[in-house]
Amino acid sequence: MSGCECKPDAKRERDSAKPKATGAAINHGDNVAKKSKKNAKSGVNKLWMVGAVVVMAGVIWFSLNMSDDGAAQTQAAAIPSVETLPPSLFSGATRDAYQIAREIPLVLDKLPCFCGCATSFGHSSNLHCFKDDHGAVCDMCRDIALLAGQMTKNGSSVPEIREAMRQKYRM
Numbered sequence: 406m407s408g409c410e411c412k413p414d415a416k417r418e419r420d421s422a423k424p425k426a427t428g429a430a431i432n433h434g435d436n437v438a439k440k441s442k443k444n445a446k447s448g449v450n451k452l453w454m455v456g457a458v459v460v461m462a463g464v465i466w467f468s469l470n471m472s473d474d475g476a477a478q479t480q481a482a483a484i485p486s487v488e489t490l491p492p493s494l495f496s497g498a499t500r501d502a503y504q505i506a507r508e509i510p511l512v513l514d515k516l517p518c519f520c521g522c523a524t525s526f527g528h529s530s531n532l533h534c535f536k537d538d539h540g541a542v543c544d545m546c547r548d549i550a551l552l553a554g555q556m557t558k559n560g561s562s563v564p565e566i567r568e569a570m571r572q573k574y575r576m
Contacts, residue, residue, distance in 0.1 A: 487514070489535040499540070502547040505554035506535035512553050515563045519574040520545040545574070 487510065492503040506513055513532035520543050522528040528539070531553070534546035541547070549570055556566045 487532050487536050489532070490538065490540075495541055498551060499547060501554075502540055502550040503535055505550045506532060506540070509554060509557050512557055512563055512566065513550060516549060516553060516567055516570060518546055518549065519570065522546065 489506045489510075490503060492500045492507065495503055510532050513535075514530045516531040517523070518528050518531050518534055522534060522539055522543065526533075526537075526539060528534055531546060531549050534540040534543065535550065539546060540550065552569065552573070553566050556569065561569075
């Protein structure tokens, strides 16, 4: 031999004593990949959590705002945008009818007018008869408002009032 005192077995012992770089790198790479997936899941979970908090805050805010005077806000939003003439311009039953139009606009807005003013004047409900002087000159429109006011005070619903009007005017 050429003077090398190495034994084949000694080389194996030296090689096995060295840390296996390739195996360690692979294990380290696996750990990094697992941590990346874990961090990604954690980020998604955090995003969901933030979204849930925002939604809950919105629900709480809406609930608190509605609880103060929610019924009044809802009713105010539902009031038709028809401005009736002031009752003070009139007297007697006509004044009463114009006052009722101001007190129960939601009811009168759901009642049809039976006198024909829908085609003549473009009135889409009994409430519209009181935005001008038509309610002062039309007995039928005035009577519908007066009867609706009385029935509302007695606890009648809009469908009941509407049916009473149909029976009275046979329409």
